Amino acid sequence: MKIPELSDIQAAYSRIKSFIHHTPILTSHQLNELYDCELFFKCENFQKVGAFKFRGATNAVLSMSDEEKLKGVVTHSSGNHAAALALAARMNGIKANIVMPETAPLVKKNAVAGYGAHITFCKPTLQAREDATKLIMEKTGATLIHPYDNFNVICGQGTAALELLNEKNDLDIVIAPVGGGGLLSGTSACVKGINKAIQVIGAEPLNANDAFISFSTGQLTPSVNPLTCADGLLTSLSELTFSIIKKNVDRILTVREETIIECMLLVWERMKIIIEPSSATVLATVKENPDLFRGKKIGLIISGGNVDFRKLPF
């Protein structure tokens, strides 16, 4: 199993940088005062498709051979990765097949269709999704681009931290959310490759704490029926992301649902930017652990800003 190094993430960055948005790093005096530390928000909510996922998807697509590109890509996802892969494929003239559960919200179906992807609907079970994906791969020869269990995807996700540290190199701590672990893997490999003294922390909902348990016990332990408003963090670590996280991450902290919602609203109200619940976990970590973060310079990876305003969790 190949583990990404800083050079892999730098190579990914060279590959994707003309396709992605270089997102801003925002700060807030009010939030710095409130939590008595210096917060630097790396705003992937302003990334194309509204999430960091576009970095990984683009790197995966650009890393394919010409022969592979002719046959297209496939993934199963109903979230940000589906939209990201659809757009990355379209921008490179590649066919994208997305397997989605027939129960996926209409807004997500429309987003993926809007990027020109071919959608295959299936029953809302993991087995049905994997079967449908396999069938497409057999029929078309399309390359599977897994949302996080994929070396090139992970390297792409790590480029958000690369941009952050290129602009702000004196951070004490970097915090990223953890679901399947693609973002945290890429972030931690990048940060530790640049400076081992910078702490890397994963932020995870208490109600979907498979990464916390796996990290604490050393045994990969998937979630069973996770239930959190942070809908981007329902997935569990893979062998690959777990290996990278074990090597590079200092600790994983869990946060409560009410803190996630409170911190999401705080960012909306004070910073006037939309972040999704998954992104709010990083600020929730700061809020729930004041002693760990007081006086520190902290980079927060804000993973995305895709919120369904007709179904708010408060």
Next chain:
Amino acid sequence: MKIPELSDIQAAYSRIKSFIHHTPILTSHQLNELYDCELFFKCENFQKVGAFKFRGATNAVLSMSDEEKLKGVVTHSSGNHAAALALAARMNGIKANIVMPETAPLVKKNAVAGYGAHITFCKPTLQAREDATKLIMEKTGATLIHPYDNFNVICGQGTAALELLNEKNDLDIVIAPVGGGGLLSGTSACVKGINKAIQVIGAEPLNANDAFISFSTGQLTPSVNPLTCADGLLTSLSELTFSIIKKNVDRILTVREETIIECMLLVWERMKIIIEPSSATVLATVKENPDLFRGKKIGLIISGGNVDFRKLPF
């Protein structure tokens, strides 16, 4: 009645520029495609206190004599102007007295109190507000800083358009919301002072269309019981703002409530920034009048981002 000229707005800008945020001009490919024009959003939602009001309040405070400053300032408002004046006064070591109806939302009371202002509560009628304000003026000698019927406030509000045109000088049209008319007055005086060929349009809720009626008939006609989700636009023009608008504004367009809400959500979803309903009126104007705006370069003054997420209008 003295009408502001470009030189007055430039002088205001020199006075306030070290106190205010220089706010960004954002763009959105998706919205440009959707409306077939080029939109430049001047984002006063990122201004201090979350609204352009801080510009006018700061200019008014800085324009006072030393003797006046010793006696403090007073205003009656429950909205963004109250918070703006409270902060502008605090930043300059001046005492602020704010008269608020006792029925004002707790969140607004807390915001104003948080900026260190002294609050006087009164019954929720205009008469009670004016009486309480007069009493404070008589007792303390404080200077009244009206939210919009004030030359220095208007000049301050015009500095948002000044920053916009300094960065983007080839606009065809500038649109600003109109309530009491302070922002539209300052914006139009600035824009026409720089380039008479740029059209200036006021955006007003159909349900609070006193400016539209006054502008159409040439007779100042206050609103009676306006009812709109754009809570910053409930006020009516004053003689002063009406004079400036008559001189400098090309037209006033009204927009429906459902378009305001739709456009507010569109900006939240596509641009990942929070704008308040009053600000959404400018985009609603573009949406409701495609033939007027097709192919044009349009500056939109986004007035603020203060939204009560527990009382959403959708």
